[in-house]
Amino acid sequence: MTFKNGWNGRVAPEVQLSPKKLTVIAGPCMLESKEIGFAVAQFMKNLCNELGFQYIFKSSYDKANRTSGNTMRGPGLEQGLDWLNEIREHFQVPVLTDVHTPSQALEAGKVVDIVQVPAFLSDQKQLLKACAVTQKTIQIKKGQHSSPEQLIACADAIAAEGNPKVMLCERGTSFGYNNLVVDYRNLVLMRQSGYATVFDGTHSAQLPGAGQGQSSGLREMVPSLCAAAIAVGIDALFLEVHPHPEQALSDAATQVQFETAKTILERSKKLSDFN
Amino acid sequence: MQQNTNSKPSRGTCFIDAQHAHLHKAIPSLLKAPLHGLHSWRVGATEPVSAFAERRGWIQPIGNTVTTPEQIERESHSFERLYIPGEFCRQGDVLSAAAQSGKTILLERGAFLAPSDILRAVDKLGSARERLILVEAGSAFGYSDRVLDPRSLHVMATLGIPLALNLNSLTASVGVPYQHRPTWLSDAEFDLAFVQTALAFNTEYLILPTFRELSPKALALWIDSCKESL
Numbered sequence: 219m220t221f222k223n224g225w226n227g228r229v230a231p232e233v234q235l236s237p238k239k240l241t242v243i244a245g246p247c248m249l250e251s252k253e254i255g256f257a258v259a260q261f262m263k264n265l266c267n268e269l270g271f272q273y274i275f276k277s278s279y280d281k282a283n284r285t286s287g288n289t290m291r292g293p294g295l296e297q298g299l300d301w302l303n304e305i306r307e308h309f310q311v312p313v314l315t316d317v318h319t320p321s322q323a324l325e326a327g328k329v330v331d332i333v334q335v336p337a338f339l340s341d342q343k344q345l346l347k348a349c350a351v352t353q354k355t356i357q358i359k360k361g362q363h364s365s366p367e368q369l370i371a372c373a374d375a376i377a378a379e380g381n382p383k384v385m386l387c388e389r390g391t392s393f394g395y396n397n398l399v400v401d402y403r404n405l406v407l408m409r410q411s412g413y414a415t416v417f418d419g420t421h422s423a424q425l426p427g428a429g430q431g432q433s434s435g436l437r438e439m440v441p442s443l444c445a446a447a448i449a450v451g452i453d454a455l456f457l458e459v460h461p462h463p464e465q466a467l468s469d470a471a472t473q474v475q476f477e478t479a480k481t482i483l484e485r486s487k488k489l490s491d492f493n
Numbered sequence: 494m495q496q497n498t499n500s501k502p503s504r505g506t507c508f509i510d511a512q513h514a515h516l517h518k519a520i521p522s523l524l525k526a527p528l529h530g531l532h533s534w535r536v537g538a539t540e541p542v543s544a545f546a547e548r549r550g551w552i553q554p555i556g557n558t559v560t561t562p563e564q565i566e567r568e569s570h571s572f573e574r575l576y577i578p579g580e581f582c583r584q585g586d587v588l589s590a591a592a593q594s595g596k597t598i599l600l601e602r603g604a605f606l607a608p609s610d611i612l613r614a615v616d617k618l619g620s621a622r623e624r625l626i627l628v629e630a631g632s633a634f635g636y637s638d639r640v641l642d643p644r645s646l647h648v649m650a651t652l653g654i655p656l657a658l659n660l661n662s663l664t665a666s667v668g669v670p671y672q673h674r675p676t677w678l679s680d681a682e683f684d685l686a687f688v689q690t691a692l693a694f695n696t697e698y699l700i701l702p703t704f705r706e707l708s709p710k711a712l713a714l715w716i717d718s719c720k721e722s723l
Contacts, residue, residue: 231585256597282584282586283583283585284583284585284586285583285586285610285613286613286616287613287616287617288616291585295550312651313572318584318586319561319562319563319586320561320563321561321563338580338581338583338584338603338605339580339581341580341667341668341672342560342580344560344561359504361580362605362633363580363604363605363633364604364636364668365637365668365669365670365671365674366671367636367637367669367670367671367672368637368668368671369667370668371668371669391631391633391636392605392632394605395606395632419539426605426607427605427606427607428607431613472600481681
């Protein structure tokens with residue numbers, strides 16, 4: 219038994235979360251195309267293999283809550299799940315995506331290994347309940363406005379539905395307007411709760427809504443934020459990676475390019491070995 | 494007395510959660526008209542919509558909190574007003590479905606959202622903006638607390654859209670409170686300051702607390718200030 223409620227951390231045949239072996243969850247923010255998804259999955263899988271990390275691919279099929287209504291949202295549920303399934307089959311890696319309604323949770327749960335509850339919706343119990351029903355692993359992003367206690371209560375709500383496979387993810391807390399800070403105390407509390415603990419290094423660097431109709435961010439902060447999280451202690455590191463972040467259709471200011479991802483993971487390797 | 498259910502309520506109207514209406518018996522009947530089923534964070538804690546709709550005859554019109562397009566399609570015929578919580582204020586599909594419902598929409602600014610960014614959410618509603626009431630519910634200030642920022646009220650008040658102040662969000666801690674949250678944050682003595690601030694920015698409506706009465710002084714000020722339009 220590794221985590222709370224007797225869960226052994228297994229999210230797929232290929233990956234078992236463990237405090238003793240860091241898992242990397244990485245992919246493009248939006249699944250802009252199958253080609254971009256494949257390119258990132260290929261690079262990250264090879265990199266994680268080299269460094270001895272487990273790897274999970276992530277991407278969103280629908281950015282349903284963008285700052286502006288005039289921006290791209292993604293390929294949509296059906297196309298997006300098809301591409302995620304292809305990536306899963308081709309690379310033999312677990313895949314993760316986020317859902318926004320109970321009906322989406324049930325559909326996504328048929329394909330992906332990990333269903334993610336977005337931060338804005340992290341307190342929505344009907345959504346959590348639907349996610350629990352999928353019997354897949356559920357990752358809950360902590361709301362930027364939520365206390366760590368609230369996040370843990372949401373995880374308990376999923377467990378109470380008979381699904382102990384819950385991951386908690388820190389991604390920054392509102393600190394005034396258009397700004398986030400990372401409260402590393404939350405990682406300590408999340409780990410003490412017994413649930414698998416994840417740190418989202420790229421969203422934590424966001425400056426929400428600060429970019430004239432879109433979110434801006436402090437990409438240069440991502441490596442340091444990640445290093446601090448590894449030092450505190452986490453079970454998985456979450457990163458959004460894009461071949462050309464400046465051209466990305468969402469979160470262009472915080473996604474990291476391949477070389478930066480490599481630098482972050484090499485440093486993570488040293489730090490996690492030290493731990 | 495039936496009201497024109499698709500029109501906006503009179504200035505000064507207080508919105509009351511149906512399950513907590515007993516807390517506000519002191520409020521004159523003319524203020525009690527519209528109800529609003531405040532969102533509950535616990536699964537199953539809210540009264541089933543069907544049961545609520547059955548007994549709705551005692552007071553009209555009513556509203557309900559909506560969080561998914563499917564819910565809006567399924568339930569909006571039972572309600573005259575749709576309340577979109579702050580967490581959903583940018584969800585494109587929810588806003589689109591609410592716009593298509595033809596109902597009056599109360600859209601809460603998310604506690605995480607910069608005041609000027611609410612206009613981008615309003616844009617997602619298209620022409621339904623004409624049926625919109627914006628709700629100020631405070632800005633995130635640490636865990637389990639919100640502050641009322643006059644700059645936010647100023648920005649929202651200049652958009653030309655009627656404004657409501659959610660006193661429940663400003664005084665209560667939703668869900669599981671942060672373990673170190675000071676208890677004095679919910680004291681009723683602050684109600685008067687909230688109402689004074691609301692009136693200073695021409696706020697037209699109040700959403701009342703669900704866990705205690707509004708302070709008598711605050712209520713008296715509100716009624717006195719709005720009695721002509723009521």
